Amino acid sequence: MTNHKFAIPQCRKKVMTILTKEINKRKFEGNAARAEFDLLDQLLNLKDDDGHQLQDEGVLDNIVGLIIAGYESTSLSIMWILYYLAKYPNVLKKLREEHMNVGTNGDFITRDDILKLQYTNKVVEETIRLANVSAFVFRTAKRDVEYKGYKIPKGWKVICWLRYIHTDPKNFEDPLCFNPDRWNEQPKPGTFLVFGGGSKICPGNMLARMQVAIFIHHLVVGYRWQLVNADAEMSYLPHPRPIDGVEINISRT
DSSP: OHHHHHHHHHHHHHHHHHHHHHHHHHHHHGGOOOOOOOOOHHHHHHOOOOOOOOOOHHHHHHHHHHHHHHHHHHHHHHHHHHHHHOOOHHHHHHHHHHTTTTTTTTTOOOOHHHHHHHHHHHHHHHHHHHHHHSSSSEESSOOOOOOOOTTTHHHHTEEEHHHHHTTTTOOOSSTTSOGGGGGGGGOTSSSSOTHHHHHHHOHHHHHHHHHHHHHHHHHHHHEEEEEEETTEEEEOOOOOOOOOOOOOOEEEE
16 A cells, blocks of 8 residues: 555655656647637736736746645545445445436536435535535634633634534534435535635635435445445645545445
8 A cells, every 4th residue: 555655745746857847838839829718727827916927936826726725625525425334335226226327328427417416415515514524614703702701802713623513403404424314404504514615715615525325326326335434544734634544445336
């Protein structure tokens, strides 16, 4: 098994090298040579309020940050999909019934298909609620406030612990139970912050949801699997996951 402590820096270095070459290429060619204007182009042309352009190092950090964040969120959610569907066969049965007639002609599953898969989208929401892709977010107090006897001065940074919010019985009935049907109704505002909220919401939140839905489709129509250890101990930092990483026996249907 690859040691992630060593793999991540190596991958980052490789990605930085590739992106640096692409940045130099685009600077040489100019915007006129490109038919499309993507995220990298926008960052290269980004200026602050004083007219200062973002340096190459800042461009690289933003792109690499998005790549890493996108990988971690979807891979963690996919891991929990395998875990929960193995432990809740009734949910898996409903998913298979819903996906039975999707892509039967050999066509790729489309965005329009995904939007119609109502139960699948409930499974996605319930999975990312319990997976807690982001453990916490920071917020700044806009005024002096008092919370449970503690005084929080204006300007202080406050940690909002999302795992607590998403597993609080006041927000979700029987919160540790995997129950996609709870999404028949929308949660109360401020109780579901997997990707943050407001102007600070993760820009890739819908992409992550769609990736997980596509994975579910291919998983439930093409494979069967079983947990090797359904009672594996859990590790909770930096993200909750079984210590065996959800070891499974998998086969094609």
